[in-house]
Amino acid sequence: MPRWNALSDELDPSLRELVTRLRRLKDRSELSMRQLAARTGYSVTSWERYLGGRSLPPGRAVEALARIGGADPVGLLALHEVAAEAWAARRAKGPAPARLSAGERTGPAAEREPAGPAAPAEPPAPVVTATAADAPSTGRALHVALVAGAVALVLALSAVFLLVLRFHPDSGATAATAPLPSAAESSSPPAYTCRIERTEGLWTAGINSTRDTEVSYGDVGPDVAEAQCLLRRAGISPGGIDGMFGPLTLRAVKDMQKKSGLVVDGMVGPRTWKALRG
Known part of the structure; x- marks a missing residue:
């Protein structure tokens, strides 16, 4: 289990x-960063930012990790919406006030900074009578700051609205406003369907008929999906039928081996296949 930075x-x-x-789910899954990236479609660098608190993870990344860790994604997605609002509000803060010149600084900050070389004395400026047109520039700067703040607030509220619309379960605009990342699309696991039947005295799920191929933790493919279907037929849940040998499938294999009196090593080899198909 990795030791996380504070x-x-x-x-x-x-x-x-x-x-x-999310860190707890990552630890529970016992997956490395590389395996987590392969399972979710988000890079190792992205997960390091998400789990380090340096970047807000996308909702689909949160949902993917929840399902891998065997947790209900609904609660995490609700917490993600609240965190997204806080993240957007923080990024939408107005620009910092303009830096004052050395002659305009007052208070402790001015006392801490050493003064530069004294400027040569200038002749006194001629006295000019102030008119209504000579309004102080601070009024204009304040007006600009208020306008910028209002624009930033509108943008932040729009971003929050889009996030809520994207992840709300009743929204019909999910596909239009939140397309899946291309990486996630390309790495999505294929769908497997269990077609359980007994042929020549042996059980099969209709995916393949292997009897001696060894599959173990971290493997992916149709051999894993076949084993998952047969585990489910035996009354032991391996999680989803996704062809991925993860923590839930590992636990199911060990339970089945213990139930059948086999060596409990968590690997599906010839003896375990025989017990699954017998």
């Missing part, structure tokens, strides 16, 4: 809670 104290509590839960 999260920044500046993180919003909702984002801190989200990252903490």
Whole structure:
């Protein structure tokens, strides 16, 4: 189990809670970063940012990790929406005030900074009577700052609305507003269907008929899907029929081996295949 670095104290509590839960699911899955990237379609670098609290993970990444860890994704997605609002509000803060010149600084900050070389004395400026047109420039700067803040707030609210629309279960615009990442599309596992039947005294799921191919933790493909279907037929749940030999499938194989009096090594070899098909 990896030792996680401490999260920044500046993180919003909702984002801190989200990252903490995702770290627990990652530890529970016993997957390496490379295996996690292969299972979800998000790169190792992306997961390092997400689990380090340096970047807000996409909702689909949160859902994928929840399903891998055997957790209900609904609660995590609700927490993700709250964290997304806090993240958007933080990024939408107005620009920092303009830096004052050395002659305009006052207070402790001005006392800490050494003054530059004294400027040569200039002759006094002629006295000019102020008119209504000579309004102070600070009023205009304040107006610009207020307008910029209002625009930033509108953008933040729009971003939050789109996020809520994207992940709301009743929304029909999910496909139009939130296309799947291309990496996730290309790495999505194929769909397998169990067609359980008994042929010549042996059980088969209709995916393949292997009897001696060894599959173990971390393997993927139709051999794993066949074993998952036969485990489910035997009354032992391996999780989803996705062709991925993950933690849930490993536990199911060990339970089946223990039930059948076999060596409990978590690998599906000739003896385990015989017990599954017998």
